[in-house]
Amino acid sequence: SQTIHQWPATLVQPVGSPLSLECTVEGTSNPNLYWYRQAAGRGLQLLFYSVGIGQISSEVPQNLSASRPQDRQFILSSKKLLLSDSGFYLCAWSVLGNTIYFGEGSWLTVV
Amino acid sequence: DAKTTQPNSMESNEEEPVHLPCNHSTISGTDYIHWYRQLPSQGPEYVIHGLTSNVNNRMASLAIAEDRKSSTLILHRATLRDAAVYYCILRDSYGGSQGNLIFGKGTKLSVKP
Numbered sequence: 001s002q003t004i005h006q007w008p009a010t011l012v013q014p015v016g017s018p019l020s021l022e023c024t025v026e027g028t029s030n031p032n033l034y035w036y037r038q039a040a041g042r043g044l045q046l047l048f049y050s051v052g053i054g055q056i057s058s059e060v061p062q063n064l065s066a067s068r069p070q071d072r073q074f075i076l077s078s079k080k081l082l083l084s085d086s087g088f089y090l091c092a093w094s095v096l097g098n099t100i101y102f103g104e105g106s107w108l109t110v111v
Numbered sequence: 112d113a114k115t116t117q118p119n120s121m122e123s124n125e126e127e128p129v130h131l132p133c134n135h136s137t138i139s140g141t142d143y144i145h146w147y148r149q150l151p152s153q154g155p156e157y158v159i160h161g162l163t164s165n166v167n168n169r170m171a172s173l174a175i176a177e178d179r180k181s182s183t184l185i186l187h188r189a190t191l192r193d194a195a196v197y198y199c200i201l202r203d204s205y206g207g208s209q210g211n212l213i214f215g216k217g218t219k220l221s222v223k224p
Contacts, residue, residue, distance in 0.1 A: 036214075043198075044155070044214040090154045092212075099145075100212050102154030 002027035006091040006103035013110055019064075019078040021106050023091030026072065031093040033074040034100065035066055038088040050074060086110045115199045120219040123189045131184040131218055133199030138179050143202050145212065146173065146184045148195040155198065155214075158184065194222045 006023040013019060025031055035047045046059045048066035056066050063082050067075045074091055086109050094100040116134040123129040135144065143162050147155040159166055159173045161182075166173040172185040186193055198217040 034212075043216045044149075046213060088152075092154070099157045099160070100147075101157065105152070105154050107152075 002093075002101065004091060004093055004101055004103045006089075006106055008106060009104065010107040011109070013081050013108065015083055015110055016080045019076070019081050019085070019108070021076040021089055021091075021108075023074045023076075023103060024072055025074075025093045028072070028093070028095060030071060031095055033068060033072075034092040034094075035074065035076045036090040036092065036102075038090065040087065044090065048076070081110045083110050115201060115215055117197075117199050117215065117218045119216065120221065122221045122223065123186075123193075125191060125222055125224050126188050129186040129189045129193070129220065129222075131186075131197050131199075131220065132181065133183070134181045135199070135201055136180045138201055139203070141203050144173065144175060144179075144182050145200045145202050146171070147198045147200065147212075147214075148193075149198070149217070150195045158197070160202075189220075189222045191222050191224060194220055196220070 003026045033050045036044045037047050038044045047064060048056055048058055050056050050068045053068055053071055063085060064076060064078050089106045089108055091103040092100050143160050145160040146158040148158050149155040159168055159171050161173045161175055163175060165175060174183045174185060196217040196219050198214050200212050200214060202212055
């Protein structure tokens with residue numbers, strides 16, 4: 001069966017510090033991968049999606065970047081965090097056109 | 112992107128059926144109707160999806176209007192664990208950027224004991 005893991009689950013980072021959130025998927029090949037963000041009390045916003053290794057599409061301009069160094073690995077990064085980067089970050093995967101499955105999420109607080 | 116419209120919130124009593132409506136008047140012929148729900152502090156969870164015909168699974172039923180411009184998620188007997196935000200989303204069947212899930216604000220369902 002397929003599983004998705006993302007970490008860390010929670011982190012508190014100072015403004016201006018770097019960020020790295022990692023996500024891995026097991027049990028499937030060549031999945032579409034996604035990063036979403038949910039600010040407090042708001043809906044989910046799609047940040048990045050990837051249809052293959054090294055292929056990243058950004059949905060909104062922002063202070064973040066994403067990379068896909070391996071087929072089932074998706075990394076969300078920032079060189080310098082802003083207060084507005086705080087939120088609940090979710091990694092997700094799907095096989096083309098099918099159901100999207102979400103990870104447990106990572107709570108980021110920028111202070 | 113085709114948009115969906117849902118009520119901001121709904122209330123239900125435990126053990127009673129719940130009908131969550133969704134309007135999607137600009138739906139295209141290749142759009143599937145997906146429903147997800149999100150419990151507090153968790154990632155969204157798939158509930159059900161359909162294209163034209165009504166669908167049933169162990170979690171819920173999906174009733175799709177004949178013109179596909181609206182749909183209703185039906186929880187047959189609400190439990191306290193069903194309290195969540197329910198998202199109705201259109202997803203293109205061809206995938207790629209058109210197949211991405213674009214979430215709206217959803218309907219916050221409260222279930223009273």
